[in-house]
Amino acid sequence: MNPEDDPEKRIQELERPLASQAQTSELGTAAPPGGWHPPPPPPPGYYGPPMPLPSVPSPSPGIRIGWIVLSLLIVGLFVGGGVVVWTNLSNRSAPGFPSIAGGGGTFTTATRPSRATPTPPGPSAGTVATAAPGGSVGVAGVNQIRTITCDDTVVTVSGMDNTVVATGHCTLVQVSGMNNVVTIDAADAIDASGMSNKITYRAGSPKITKSGFSNTVEQN
Template sequence: MRVGWIVLGLLVVGLVIGGGAIMASTVFSTRSTTTTPTTSGVSGGGGPFTPSTGRASTPSASAAPEAPSTSAATVEQPAPGERVSVSGVGGNRSIACNGNVVSISGVRNTVVITGHCSRLEVSGMDNQVTVDSADTINASGIDNKITYHSGSPSIDKSGFDNIVGQG
C-alpha cells in the first residue's frame, strides 16, 4: 500500500513539473503565424493576423515578394518520413502526412492531418487533432481529442481525459 502512495506522489509531481514546462515553453515561444512582413507600410499577407492600415494601396514593382501564408488554409507538406513538430497556443495547422512522425504539444491547437502518419504523438492540453490514418497514436497530457478516419492504429493513452477514437 505504501508503494502505491509513493508511485502516486511521484506521478503527481511529474505531471506538475511537466505541465509547468509545457506552459513555460508555450508562453515564451514565438509564433511565426502572428506576424506578416510589411513593405513600405503596406500590409504584407492580408491574413487574419495582419494589422489593417486603413487604406488601400498596391505594392510597387520593386517591393519584396510576400512570404508564404501560414494560415490554416495552407497545407504543410514535409518530406516523406520527416519528423514534424507543432507547438504553441491556439494555433491552426494543416499537414499532409506521408509516413511522417508528427508531434503536437501546447494548448488549444487545432491540427488537421491528411494522409498516413507512421506515428502521431499528442501532448499538452485541449488540443483537437484529426488524422486520416496512423500506425501508432500516443496521447498524453490533459483533455486532448484525437480522431482518426481509418485503420486500426496502436493506441497508447496516458494523462487525464484524453479521447482517441475513429470518426
C-alpha cells in the first residue's frame, strides 16, 4: 500500500500547519500593530542572558529645538507680566497719582488751582471839567460819566455809552459815537451824528443838525 494513500498520514500532514500556527499564537509572536516586532522567543533549552530589546528611536533635533523655544516663550511671558504689575504699583504709589481708599472710602483726585475771573472795569466815577472861557472840552471812551461847566465852551462827545452833563452856556455841542446820553443847560448849536445818541437841552433855541441813525435831540 502506498504511504501517500494512507488517510491517517494524510490527515496528520494537514493538521501540522494548523498546530504550528496555534503554537505561535500562544507564544505571543504575532506582530503588534504599528510595525514594531518583539524579539523572538529563546529557543528551547536556552539559559543564557536575556535577549536584547529593540532600540526605540530618539526624538529628532527639530522637536527638541521646538520644546526649548516654547519654554523660553512661557518664561518671557511670566517675566513681562511681573514687570507690568510692578510698574503699575510703583506709579500708583507716586505722589500726585489719584488714590482710591478701600473699604468704602473716598476717591481722591488732584485738583487744579482755580483761576480768578477778571472783573470788567465799571464806569469811571463822575468828574467835573471846567474849560477856560471860549475853550473846548472833549469826552471819549466807554462808560464815561462827566460833568462839564460851560463858559461859552465847545463840547465834543464821542465813544460809546457815555453820560455827559453840560451846565452853563455852551456855544456848540457835538455828539457822535453810539448810545451816548448828553444833557445840556443851554447851547447855541447842537450837532448830532453817529447812532442811537440821545441829546436833551433845557433852555434856549439852539440850531440843531442831525445825521446818522436813530439820534434824538429834544428839549426837556
